[in-house]
Amino acid sequence: MRDIFPWTFAVLMIAIGPDSVIAQQIADHPAYIGSDACTDCHAEEAEAWAGSHHQLAWTAPDGDHILGDFSGDTAAPGELQSRFLTGPTGPAIETEGPDGQLATFAVAGVVGIAPLQQYLLETEPGRLQSSDLVWDVEGKRWYDLYPDQDLPAGDGLHWTGPYKNWNGRCAECHATGFEKNYDASTKTYASTQSEIGVGCEACHGPGAAHREWALANGSYDPAQWQHLSETGLTMDFNAGAEAEIQQCAGCHSRREAFAQGNPLPGTPFHDAYRLSPLRPGQYHADGQIRDEVYVYGSFLQSKMYANGVACTDCHNPHTAERVAEGNAVCTQCHSPTGNDRFPSLRPALYDDPSHHFHESGSEGAQCKSCHMIERVYMGIDGRRDHSFRVPRPDLTAETDAPNACNDCHQEKSATWAAKAIAQWYPDSPHRGPHFSQVIAPARQNPVGQIEGLIGIVEHEDLPGIVRASALDLLAEVATPEIAERMIPGLSDPDPLVRAAAIPLQRAAGQTDILSRIVDLLSDPVKSVRIAAAREFLALRVAHMPDSYTRALNSAMTEWQRALYSNADFPEIQMVLAGIGLTTRNMPAALEAFGEAVEMDPQLVQAWTMMVRIHAALGDREAALDTVNRAIAANPEDVSLGLMRADIKG
Known part of the structure; x- marks a missing residue:
């Protein structure tokens, strides 16, 4: 045992230079070889991937990829009349630069293909920024992503500001093998990637060992690498639905990254990211999407997730399209024949007016219209909520959460919609108490909802993200008694709950919080270890066994690296x-x-x-x-x- 002064770790985290934490220590892994190396053996998959939203997530600024009109027309939106030109080096945008002066910036990259296309501009060597002036592919027009905001140069939200930086905010989900390589001392980027666009190795992992395995010429040595699948890849899609979902979630989620680039495919989600809970402004009180949260947080709330449905049950990962058209995606399981994989699902006729009470073939008869509300982001890009919830217009007045019925029937009231559903389903089991009836008022005054919030946390059948969100609200008003009652959350099977339960223990005395959270410094999940390390900043610990000291050092280092990875x-x-x-x-x-x-x-x-x-x-x-x-x-x-x-x- 030795004396420990944990605040020295915190000082060290700020005082030491970024050079000490540039590279995260990970096991050696095979080299990236590029998607072109995969096509000979995987021709069908490569053909499906070609032209997909994944392949075209980030492309070169050449004529094959640029869809916008760069003929020199002046953009209509905004007081500043930007122009879209084709100069000696190719397409360019003349617009207000970081100093407020009109300048011409060459297009350095192209993002996406539909329904809109964005363009990347290099404002200084290595620093890419995404322009707020984007091309409406179907409408064939330029438009401003933020027409109602006055964003002059120097504003953090100006297109040249930190929130529109491509290297730090966006690139890792649009590239393969991406490394941000931000130098905090010079405030510059030297970003690299194996390839732009979401290639084969973005999901399956670097392919050098897999290629050696496939050649079967005796050159593949499985002992050379750690943690590879039987076929020499870091991601094993045969490991089950949860592994697949977590791989997809790395990009399809609202989260905080722990590293400067792509984690190796196959890295568990909570070892690479901290998922955003159901925060106001991002989610409605009932968990419906509000801001752009990229699917995972809503899917975790669904019964489909709870019963083992995987992303590829509904989506082709190579084409990035659904596996069937319209309601046929849903009737794979929701039909009179059901699906043997999901025995708890009641076989019944769902794609029929007897269920949806709308004319067959109409918009109201589409499963997604009632069970996957759509919200529009970036002006014209509609995204669907993946919580697959039963519409609850009866809760709209109480919780201020929207409902699918009034999305279409905007001229009607929520009361009207609730009465209609009650007539259709007079004995529905889906109209009972809902966590939103606690979360909504707790967002305004958590003191008045303490017992309700505790009830949500203790309700183990509720989704982990909901229980973790209740813990976040409880942390604002925690007392020693509440902290003691929430001790079981520290050992919950869900890492979201464990991590959220840790800050609540601040209300306990120094001795109690230390004894309750010290073991979580060695939790198997990084997001939990980091959450535990944060709490040691305010603790004054005279002595700790060496094993705990080592665990604290390790967890603090992980947190330190995560912070410096996002120092921009x-x-x-x-x-x-x-x-x-x-x-x-x-x-x-x-x-x-x-x-x-x-x-x-x-x-x-x-x-x-x-x-x-x-x-x-x-x-x-x-x-x-x-x-x-x-x-x-x-x-x-x-x-x-x-x-x-x-x-x-």
């Missing part, structure tokens, strides 16, 4: 600044807050904290200079003006 994100700089405050390392906190406002000058919270730190340190001049810079970036913010007046005295 303003929100991560805010986390680093918070670590500085917690550990009383004010220079580190000031540095991180400063990085955050340099990236996003509209982060008033960061400016405010910098001013307060300078004032607390007795540096009135620095405080005044900081608040003046904050007001220059945010001239309409009243709170900053009041703060300046207070400093001047």
